[in-house]
Amino acid sequence: MKILSIGNFSDFGSSNTCTLRTRALEQLGNNIYKIDTSGINMKYRILYRIGRHLYSRYLPDIPFANKKILREVETNSYDLVWIDKGITIYGETLNRIKCISPKTKIIGYSPDLMTVKNNQSKQFIESLPFYDLYVTTKSYAVEDMKIMGCKTVVYQGNAFMEDYHYPRQVTPDIFEKLGGDVGFIGAWEKERAESIIFLAKNNINVRVWGDKRWKYLQGKYPSLKIENKGLFSDEYCQALSAFKINLCFLRKINFDQQTTRSVEIPACKGFMLAERTKEHLELFREDEEAVYFSNNQELLEKCKLYLANSGHRNIIAIQGHNRCMSSGYSYKERIKEILSII
DSSP: OEEEEEEOOSSSGGGOHHHHHHHHHHHTTOEEEEEEOOOOOHHHHHHHHHHHHTOOOOOOOTTOHHHHHHHHHHHSOOSEEEEESOTTOOHHHHHHHHHHOTTOEEEEEESSOTTSGGGOOHHHHHHGGGOSEEEESOGGGHHHHHHHTOSOEEEOOOOBOTTTSSOOOOOHHHHHHHOEEEEEESOOOHHHHHHHHHHHHTTOOEEEEOOGGGGGGTTTSTTEEEOOSOOOSHHHHHHHHHEEEEEEOOOGGGTOSOOTHHHHHHHTTOOEEEEOOHHHHHHSOBTTTBEEESSHHHHHHHHHHHHSOHHHHHHHHHHHHHHHHHTTOBHHHHHHHHHHHO
C-alpha cells in the first residue's frame, strides 16, 4: 500500500516508538511518505500545561503539519493515512482528506491513554469521529474512546521492534558503563521513587537512568546510583541486556496494566521484574517468563532471591525472550493485525 505516516519522528533518538512503527510498516512492503509533527515552543508548553490541569486547548502546529498533509493528499493518492498520536492534527484536516480521497482509510494509534486530559488537545478530541480505526494499547480505554467519538476502536498490546530490541552482547565494559544489579530506565514518578528508595535502604544496588526529576536522590543512599539522564539509543537496549534485574514500573497517571518496557525488556533477553497485573500475567507466565511483585516487600524479596540465583534468572530471561518471538509481540506482527482489520 501507499501510506502517509504522520507523527513525531524527531524526539527520543533510536528508541522513538513512532519511528519504529513506521519502519515496521515499511518492512511489511508498504510505500511510506512521512510528515513530522514534532516541534515545541513556549506557547506550546504553556497551552499543554493548561490542558493537563484545567481544560483542553488547541496546541500550535509548529511545523505546519496540517498544511503539509493536505498538500500531500492533494498531490498524491494514498491508500492509508497513519497518524501516530495526532494531538496537533485538526478534525477539519481529516475531513478534507475524506473529501479529496474518499477511499483513503485513516488509522490513529497511540501508546498513551488518550482519554485523560494530560494526553489530549482540543483538536485531537474534535478529530476522533474522522478516524476509520483507532488503536489503543489501553484495554480499559476502548469504550471511553467510542463515547468520545471514535467509530471503531481496537485494543492491542505493546510491541517491540525486532531489528532494535534484541539481545546485546554484554562485555565487562558494557556492564560497568550501563548495567548493574538492579536497574530502572524511565521517568520519575512518586511511587517508583518510593519503591527504589525502599530497595536502596535495604542495601540493594539500584541504578536509575531517567529524567532530571531523579536528581534530588543523587548521593542520598550508598547503594543508589542516579545517572540523571535517559537512554535513547542502542545504549537503551544494551542496558536492558546488561542489568541482572530490570524493574518494570507502570505509569499510575495512565492506570497502566502494561507498558512498552513490558515487552522491550524480555525482547532484549533482559530479566524482568514487573508490577503484577492481569495483562502482564497474560503476556508472560509468572516465574517462568517474567517475575512479578505487588508491593515493596515482595519486590525486595524477589530482588534478593534472583540476585542470588543467576541460573534461574537466566532461564527466565531466555524464556521471556522466546515468548516475545513466538507470540507475535513484534511491531510487524501487531501491525499486520491492524492492516487486516482495516
